[in-house]
Amino acid sequence: MSGFNEQTDVASPRRERGVALVVVLLFLVAITGISVWTARQSMLAEGMARNQMDQEAARQAAESALRDAERDIDNAPLGVLMANASCQRNASTTDTDGISPSAFSSDCAKGLCLKDDTSYTASDWTVATASNKTVADPWWPKSKGGLWNDDETTKPGRNPVNSSNCDTFTGGVPLGTYSGVPPVRGVSKQPEYLIEVFQRKHVRINLDETQVTSTGEKANQWSTMYRITARGFGYSQRTQVVLQSVFFP
Template identity: 75%
Template sequence: MKLRVRQVGQQGVALVVVLLFLVAVTGISVWTARQSMLAESMARNQIDQEAARQAAESALRDAERDIDNAAFGVKLANASCARNSSPVDDEGINIAEFTVGCTRGLCLKDDATYKDANWSMASASNTGVAEPWWPASKGGLWNDNEATKPGREPVTANNCDSFTGGVPLGTFTGVPPIRGVAKQPEYLVEVFLRKHVRMNIDETQVTSTGESANQWSTMYRVTARGFGYSTRTQVVLQTVFFP
């Protein structure tokens, strides 16, 4: 008895199906991995941004302490420097230590020059149309050269009287540096003189210090910038401080 063996041609369909399945699984795996990396990157950026924001908040509070303590003219514990005196005189009219170059972080830009501020024309070389707190690329006066400023770690008193630009955290107050950030936050202080501030029906004085309603009052605009884990991450905050 003879058996006849019939050969059936193999089309390779199973192999094609398996390969397509592997390609699909690989694509899904790659997509999932990329999504996970993107989510991690977004979370890391958000944490970095929050660290910079909190650092800027600390600098705002530090500037307020600096202004309040300036009248005493003494060097506080752990501070690198001391203010020579109160930034303004007893009448609050003649501004003593504020300069157009923001010496020791005290910036002077009178009302007449504010009309010339122009963001589109401002540049690193054209500071005449810039406000002090603008970025350095727009003519701001932060001064990113840390070597010209008093040190914080270790605390040093170099250039206390001549440094310009932003004041590093704790320079005049002695508060400890913030850990984990790429650079200590810093602040600039601008001064304004205004009348009839805080006046309403119930108030009879301009400030809580008993000044008359028609007297010039001193207020400060404080601008602080904080850094995250990288100096590329920056947050700028601003407040008006009215002692």
């Protein structure tokens, strides 16, 4: 009996050492899994923060383009030549309120887009394509028949200033082309804008307001308004923000 007990006493520690190894391995697997999950969560959070910053940069760039388009509209009739501006609108115009509607064209020459009201009613996003522009609005993406024109070589240069394409370019107007404002730093591409023109009656009229624009037009007159569409880019050109506003000079 004593010999049997001695064998039992000797074998027992070996079995305990085997169980301990399995437990340690399980703990290692669990700790490794938790570490990997934590690392992935940290990378995901960092990526989300980076994307949010990229989106915010694009949004602020688009806001800058909206304000630049308003400066473009306001200064065009005055023939004001801004310092560091690549181009200038018609300096001989006699209009006192905004850009002349006659300056707008169907191909968005110099960023001024013309589309009659009947054509707007026919716009159809579901069937618009790059080759089917008749049912597209000018500000839609190129794949949907939009007229932004992403070929930068056909547009005026800003850095350095280059006015070689001022009279021939079509599509979006790069920031500062007509105002000379400094470029936006840190973005993949300068923001740009398109301007559409509309004629409307009884705009912004109520019992207390007898004017439809800040220029003092009467309520029964046609009012000229401009729809500005701005497109901003983030640190990557894949990050884009599009903003719109209706502007009354």
